[in-house]
Amino acid sequence: MSELAEVQGKPDVGKSGAGGSALPCDSGVLFFICADMGMFALFFLLFTIGQVSDPETYRASRAMLDPAIGLANTLILIVSGWLVVRAVEAGRAGDWAGARLRVIMALVIGSGFAFLKVYEYAHKFGAGITPLTNEFFTYYFAFTGIHFLHFAIGVGVLLVTISKLRKPQGEATLAWLESAGAYWHMVDLLWVVLFPLLYLAGGVA
């Protein structure tokens, strides 16, 4: 199927773009997402090099993490991301109240991620584990900390989105909603790689 036919086959996607190159959100936001993901790709490469250099330390350190918390955070972000997708779908259908309700639900469920992350950090510091403990935990705190910063920015963006959806202004509000959604999905996407990298794959001692 040609790309244009695919776009036509999904009529509620990318209305504002030109021809077959219609975008589901602002192109600047997509550029930012690509650049940010490039930065995280370098992080993943650094981690892999470190793990190859000293696998036993990485395995022993990974055994000190609680994968159930990582699992819960993954599920929270997936469900929250799905609610944002549903909000965008409602916005495209002109159901602004429905879109706003779904963004609020995404934010409420997504806040569970922050709660668990703070709990996890507090538990680690309480056990005397800090970024200086070893290289694994340096990367663990750096990567999850930077990801958490992205999450916090995403929360701010969703709060602004809720405010904008209170008095929607047609295409402009829809464009904001779509771009906010794309950013929130990036937070989800990065965690989908961070979770197996830090908690699961590579083995535990």
Add this chain to the structure above:
Amino acid sequence: MSGRLSSTGAMLLLVMLTLGAFVAFEFEGASLVAGLSIFVIALAKVQLIIEQFMHLRWSHRPFRQVLYFWSTIVLAVLCGGLFLIPWS
């Protein structure tokens, strides 16, 4: 890779893949096969998010290809790293 799913179907598939990776870790956590399986599942989840959540399946080809390239390279590096560490 996933054809046309509803957003709810995509979410349920993502949840099942996540649970599958966790089960692989719980039962075979300290093996190369488990590690590779977990990363392959992560790749599938990344593709699902790009296509079904970000809606890039139906949109601008360059951005879509950049994100596919990113996920392929990242997962290749991560899986390649697993081959370079000793497994008992």
